[in-house]
Amino acid sequence: MAQAIAPNKPSPNKPSPNKPGANKLRRRKNLRPAGFDELGLRRALDDRMLPALVAAMAFLAALGLAGFFVAASLARHWQDGAASTLTVQVPDPGLAMEPGSARGETRRDRVVAMLARTPGVVSARALSDDELNELLAPWIGAGPNNGLERLTLPLPGVVQVRLGATPPKLDELERQLAAAVPRTLVESHQVWIGRLATLARSLQACAGGVLVVVAGVAAAVVAAATRAGLVQRRQAIEIVHGLGATDGYIAGRFTRRTTRLAAIGGLLGATAALPVLLGLAQLGAPFVSGGAEAASAGFPQLPALLWFGLPALPVAAGAIGFVTAQATVRSWLRRLP
Amino acid sequence: MIRFEGVGLSYPRSAAMQAGTVPDEAGRRRSDTREILRNLNFFLPDGEFRWLLGPSGAGKTSVLRLLYLAVRPTAGRLTILGADISTLNRTALPRLRRRIGVVFQDFRLLGHLSAFDNVALPLRLAGRPEGALTVDVMELLAWVGLDGRTDARPHELSGGEQQRVAIARAVVARPALLLADEPTGNLDDGQAERLMRLLKELNRLGTTVVIATHNDALVARHPAPALRLDQGRLLSARRN
Ligand SMILES: Nc1ncnc2c1ncn2[C@@H]1O[C@H](COP(=O)(O)OP(=O)(O)O)[C@@H](O)[C@H]1O
Numbered sequence A: 001m002a003q004a005i006a007p008n009k010p011s012p013n014k015p016s017p018n019k020p021g022a023n024k025l026r027r028r029k030n031l032r033p034a035g036f037d038e039l040g041l042r043r044a045l046d047d048r049m050l051p052a053l054v055a056a057m058a059f060l061a062a063l064g065l066a067g068f069f070v071a072a073s074l075a076r077h078w079q080d081g082a083a084s085t086l087t088v089q090v091p092d093p094g095l096a097m098e099p100g101s102a103r104g105e106t107r108r109d110r111v112v113a114m115l116a117r118t119p120g121v122v123s124a125r126a127l128s129d130d131e132l133n134e135l136l137a138p139w140i141g142a143g144p145n146n147g148l149e150r151l152t153l154p155l156p157g158v159v160q161v162r163l164g165a166t167p168p169k170l171d172e173l174e175r176q177l178a179a180a181v182p183r184t185l186v187e188s189h190q191v192w193i194g195r196l197a198t199l200a201r202s203l204q205a206c207a208g209g210v211l212v213v214v215a216g217v218a219a220a221v222v223a224a225a226t227r228a229g230l231v232q233r234r235q236a237i238e239i240v241h242g243l244g245a246t247d248g249y250i251a252g253r254f255t256r257r258t259t260r261l262a263a264i265g266g267l268l269g270a271t272a273a274l275p276v277l278l279g280l281a282q283l284g285a286p287f288v289s290g291g292a293e294a295a296s297a298g299f300p301q302l303p304a305l306l307w308f309g310l311p312a313l314p315v316a317a318g319a320i321g322f323v324t325a326q327a328t329v330r331s332w333l334r335r336l337p
Numbered sequence B: 001m002i003r004f005e006g007v008g009l010s011y012p013r014s015a016a017m018q019a020g021t022v023p024d025e026a027g028r029r030r031s032d033t034r035e036i037l038r039n040l041n042f043f044l045p046d047g048e049f050r051w052l053l054g055p056s057g058a059g060k061t062s063v064l065r066l067l068y069l070a071v072r073p074t075a076g077r078l079t080i081l082g083a084d085i086s087t088l089n090r091t092a093l094p095r096l097r098r099r100i101g102v103v104f105q106d107f108r109l110l111g112h113l114s115a116f117d118n119v120a121l122p123l124r125l126a127g128r129p130e131g132a133l134t135v136d137v138m139e140l141l142a143w144v145g146l147d148g149r150t151d152a153r154p155h156e157l158s159g160g161e162q163q164r165v166a167i168a169r170a171v172v173a174r175p176a177l178l179l180a181d182e183p184t185g186n187l188d189d190g191q192a193e194r195l196m197r198l199l200k201e202l203n204r205l206g207t208t209v210v211i212a213t214h215n216d217a218l219v220a221r222h223p224a225p226a227l228r229l230d231q232g233r234l235l236s237a238r239r240n
């Protein structure tokens, strides 16, 4: 097949008359002009609207992300920490088990001993009077003129129990203890802990839902902007398509821009959310054990995972910009032959 | 090599019909589309020159649209540059399009690009490195007499100058097939003659050339074999 060759094709033995000028130009245009924009997308894909909308989405996503991590850590905290403790109350703790016994084992001693033998119990420890005093201080006051010394109420003994991975059945435990040491009560926090954990898990699910919705809205925003750009630059796209551009090439021209604009929006939104989250962490610090010192040290604590989550927002926004624009442009191009 | 075997082309009758307001029964369906080209048969070896003649509305532009792969035939079998267009995968079309240069009636230049960038576009789409395309682009612009206007935008150029940019863009990638639709419509006689010399030179260098026109005077000055269309049918594939 006869391949056409360009007219006046320069050959080694025939120097072209316009070579010096071409050389000068070649030096000037050696690289593809920076941001060469044959589809005219610079005007068609607005560089303010898209980043601004994505920034708003990223801001919401940052709050959702923080909510997700905080709720997750609360749920974990309640489940691991509080769920594994048990309080046992022994009325008249100082009374001897057998009035005539020489060993002088008290009711409290018996309960502690029984608990220590129970499978699934890690430790059982009777609180001392000082510890009880401290525990009750918020209600009856502390100090020389207050406290247990002045109290005529008969206080029960309190045994703190830490449970292992396979805790014993609580009602059975209570029945056994009460049989041996009458009127002993086992107080489980599990019902309340269960409710709090459920609440925290629900909050976490809501925060996750917010993240999904926000990502969906961001994708819709990118898709709308891309479609507007396709309509506006339809003629240029058809010309470039007619000159032999592949769908991948044209989609790439769009995504180069949407990815960047969306990532910039994500960066702006995440940056704007950071001071807000730090402020919230400051407010929340007193409620978190060990948080008060950290807060008074001047630096509020964000959930550690958030330090990975926040920088991931611009990346996620860019990915949404890329995938959405690719899909939108490619499906639009299929109408062309 | 170009071969038409019973090629037909139908356009949808209107956008409203396309949207599906017409019942889908077989009998009615025929009326949603309008047959523009009917049972075309001809063979065009490589390196030939053909006029594509016929009154306005005869279907010349439609034949060219088939040739530059802007539409696919709705009937028959079409072979372009050795590839069977009727069955070719859509993803294979861009590569084929890059071997076909087209001079459109309305030029279709990109208004926001300079003459240089418009001419360079096919090379850039083909992935030619930037450093290797400047010489070719400058030579083509010089060939069409526009070497002084490389940085001008299309709206700063006259109709004739725009057309020369369009021609430079059509041939810069050294296409195997060059198509032109009414290329002299916007030119005076002197410019038209100059254009014909360019196109014939390309043909002499091996490019297959098909030019649609209803300018009888031009055809008379440059006698060559012609395809004659009337109402979507081929009257003759013989010398005019
Ligand atoms: N995109 C289109 N949709 C529907 N009908 C068309 C379209 N393009 C052309 N036609 C019709 O096809 C016929 C042939 O048109 P065309 O190929 O442009 O002829 P020519 O170029 O010889 O003037 C005309 O009747 C025209 O109205």
Ligand SMILES: [Mg+2]
Pocket: B060, B061, B062, B181
């Ligand atoms: Mg026409």
